[in-house]
Amino acid sequence: MKQNIVADKIAGLSMMIVFTAMWTIMGEVALSQLDYHIGGIGFGGAVVFLAYQYFQLRHASKSLPKSVEVGEKKEDKRFLVIFGIEGVAIFIVKNVLYNTNHDEYFIASFALIVGLHFFPLAKVFGRKFDYYIGSWTTFISLLGIYLIFDKQYSLALINAMVCFGCALSTVLYGLNMVKDAKDMLK
Numbered sequence: 001m002k003q004n005i006v007a008d009k010i011a012g013l014s015m016m017i018v019f020t021a022m023w024t025i026m027g028e029v030a031l032s033q034l035d036y037h038i039g040g041i042g043f044g045g046a047v048v049f050l051a052y053q054y055f056q057l058r059h060a061s062k063s064l065p066k067s068v069e070v071g072e073k074k075e076d077k078r079f080l081v082i083f084g085i086e087g088v089a090i091f092i093v094k095n096v097l098y099n100t101n102h103d104e105y106f107i108a109s110f111a112l113i114v115g116l117h118f119f120p121l122a123k124v125f126g127r128k129f130d131y132y133i134g135s136w137t138t139f140i141s142l143l144g145i146y147l148i149f150d151k152q153y154s155l156a157l158i159n160a161m162v163c164f165g166c167a168l169s170t171v172l173y174g175l176n177m178v179k180d181a182k183d184m185l186k
Contacts, residue, residue, distance in 0.1 A: 006061045009181035010054065016174035017050045020167050026107065027163030030156045039160065043167045050174045057181050064185075078124045086117045107159045108144030111166050115141050129176050133169050140165030 024043035031039070093109045118134025121127070144162035147153055 006181050006184050009177045010057050013054050013174055013177045016170045017047055020170040021047050023163045023167035027160045030159035030163060039164050046171045053178045060185050075124055082117055082120050086113055089113045104148055104155050105145060108141050108162050111137060111141035111162050133173050137166055137169045
């Protein structure tokens with residue numbers, strides 16, 4: 001059982017590495033390197049650190065006794081449903097924004113959908129940390145939507161802020177997964 005939980009943390013960590021890289025690249029593209037790659041270097045360093053932790057945890061988890069899991073857990077099915085709904089929502093929002101000539105809201109709207117998906121995940125997996133990450137990501141996306149509407153700052157700056165805010169979420173989530181997995185391995 002412990003081996004399965006650690007494996008879930010490691011799999012989640014791999015997702016956080018990919019999502020941190022994705023949000024970082026999107027933030028850097030939005031800024032067109034106007035930040036002299038500071039965001040990319042900072043979050044890139046976090047990606048490298050998380051990747052290092054990932055490989056350490058994978059190696060350490062091999063020492064755990066193998067456990068046999070029969071069937072699929074209810075939580076896994078619910079996760080896939082939530083993940084599927086999130087994907088469909090992103091697709092629909094992208095098309096609606098594009099077809100109404102409001103594509104400038106896409107990054108912030110994408111982040112809002114991502115932020116909101118943490119709330120049902122918190123309930124499904126019983127993880128209080130998801131509420132914190134969901135609240136932060138939802139806040140940063142709503143702030144982005146407001147700032148785009150307000151038109152006081154450039155769209156590039158707002159999109160970068162939202163992207164780097166989301167990258168911060170995924171880094172913190174990844175660090176939390178590393179901590180949990182290491183605690184379980186002790």
